Amino acid sequence: MSVSAISKTAARIPFWVQIVAGLVLGVLLGWLARSQDISWLHTTLEKVGDLFVQLLKLAVAPLVFFAILVSITNLRKVNNAARLASRTLLWFMITSLIAVSIGLALGLLTDPGAGTGLTPKDGRLPKHTGSWIDFLTGIVPTDVITPFTELNVLQIVFMAAVAGIAALQLGDKAAPILTLAESVLELLQKALWWVIRLAPIGTVGLIGYAIADYGWDLIGKYATFTADVYIGCALVMFGVYPLLLATVAKVNPLQFFKGAWPAIQLAFVSRSSVGTMPVTQKVTERLGVPKEYASFAVPFGATTKMDGCAAIYPALAAIFIAQIFDVPLGVGDYLLIAFVSVVGSAATAGLTGATVMLTLTLSTLGLPLEGVGLLLAIDPVLDMMRTATNVAGQVVTPVVVAAREGILDKDAYAAASSSPLDGPSAYEAEQQATLPAAA
Numbered sequence: 001m002s003v004s005a006i007s008k009t010a011a012r013i014p015f016w017v018q019i020v021a022g023l024v025l026g027v028l029l030g031w032l033a034r035s036q037d038i039s040w041l042h043t044t045l046e047k048v049g050d051l052f053v054q055l056l057k058l059a060v061a062p063l064v065f066f067a068i069l070v071s072i073t074n075l076r077k078v079n080n081a082a083r084l085a086s087r088t089l090l091w092f093m094i095t096s097l098i099a100v101s102i103g104l105a106l107g108l109l110t111d112p113g114a115g116t117g118l119t120p121k122d123g124r125l126p127k128h129t130g131s132w133i134d135f136l137t138g139i140v141p142t143d144v145i146t147p148f149t150e151l152n153v154l155q156i157v158f159m160a161a162v163a164g165i166a167a168l169q170l171g172d173k174a175a176p177i178l179t180l181a182e183s184v185l186e187l188l189q190k191a192l193w194w195v196i197r198l199a200p201i202g203t204v205g206l207i208g209y210a211i212a213d214y215g216w217d218l219i220g221k222y223a224t225f226t227a228d229v230y231i232g233c234a235l236v237m238f239g240v241y242p243l244l245l246a247t248v249a250k251v252n253p254l255q256f257f258k259g260a261w262p263a264i265q266l267a268f269v270s271r272s273s274v275g276t277m278p279v280t281q282k283v284t285e286r287l288g289v290p291k292e293y294a295s296f297a298v299p300f301g302a303t304t305k306m307d308g309c310a311a312i313y314p315a316l317a318a319i320f321i322a323q324i325f326d327v328p329l330g331v332g333d334y335l336l337i338a339f340v341s342v343v344g345s346a347a348t349a350g351l352t353g354a355t356v357m358l359t360l361t362l363s364t365l366g367l368p369l370e371g372v373g374l375l376l377a378i379d380p381v382l383d384m385m386r387t388a389t390n391v392a393g394q395v396v397t398p399v400v401v402a403a404r405e406g407i408l409d410k411d412a413y414a415a416a417s418s419s420p421l422d423g424p425s426a427y428e429a430e431q432q433a434t435l436p437a438a439a
Contacts, residue, residue: 030211
């Protein structure tokens with residue numbers, strides 16, 4: 001069979017099937033590498049996974065900058081832009097509050113820090129910490145180069161927002177810059193699509209290395225905490241979101257998952273909201289959200305909308321660490337956790353991991369930052385489900401807002417599917433085919 005024939009055959013296999021196959025193969029190879037102590041296989045899985053993540057991260061800085069810049073300027077094409085932006089932010093906050101409430105409830109019901117055998121001596125200070133002063137002063141960069149070289153996404157978002165607002169104020173004078181920005185964004189997204197097509201291979205490496213390196217013993221020590229994070233994220237993703245879709249947006253929740261699944265599964269594997277952003281925007285548009293609004297809501301959400309990393313996880317982690325260090329928490333502390341989750345989620349900024357957000361929560365509560373070290377070993381396993389929840393919320397919110405504002409294409413929503421994302425969907429192809437006849 002020729003290479004072209006193989007590539008055509010692979011293209012016909014649904015993307016989600018390729019991802020699932022990668023998950024299964026990764027688990028098998030990881031188990032084999034650990035049980036048989038095959039060092040070369042362990043190393044190979046690590047390198048394959050690392051290379052995939054590096055390729056995703058390579059585009060993060062310019063992608064965030066140009067996506068935020070273009071998304072802000074695209075608001076000029078949308079009617080009631082200020083209303084849409086405020087409604088988007090409002091629903092971000094509402095769903096974050098619900099998510100953190102679920103995290104707190106699970107933590108109080110299950111006592112995740114009890115019976116682990118862990119002690120304060122097992123903790124250690126994280127390399128990167130966050131506080132409100134660091135968060136507020138860290139938004140503004142000292143120069144325009146460092147945020148890109150050090151991948152400080154929050155500062156990149158700040159610069160892009162300033163540039164976008166300035167471009168709106170300049171009007172026609174900024175047209176050449178906006179044209180260039182849109183072209184660069186399309187170029188970056190096209191290149192990132194090539195990386196995304198490698199996700200099944202990356203999945204083998206990432207999942208395989210996680211199994212080979214951590215094994216099941218480590219997960220067993222954190223069994224209650226791990227279960228809480230996964231159950232909490234599942235309750236939000238498969239409980240809260242469908243309820244909002246059915247009651248507020250008045251659309252079929254099952255159809256939502258059918259259309260959004262490619263982005264959710266890629267987020268689970270890649271552990272990067274920003275890396276998943278092109279797929280997230282594509283599925284959001286396929287679910288009937290107007291492109292002009294989706295191009296604002298999705299990049300905005302990819303850097304600020306973190307129900308998994310910034311709501312459920314820090315709530316559970318704070319309770320877990322407080323129990324290990326024997327620090328009692330009161331009602332005021334739980335309210336502080338909710339406040340940090342709703343207001344401070346931009347600190348996560350769409351990157352892999354939620355350490356900065358967790359340290360921000362701990363420092364606000366006055367809990368020992370050494371507690372973060374207790375969770376670093378298990379973090380990659382938790383981050384998969386957290387990021388999948390983040391991305392699901394980044395699609396749900398624009399769907400809900402668009403439906404509430406009467407701009408959701410219900411026909412496109414009903415026809416959404418997980419068909420190949422680098423081409424038009426069946427509904428889009430049908431619409432394009434009718435254009436000449438309509439003319």
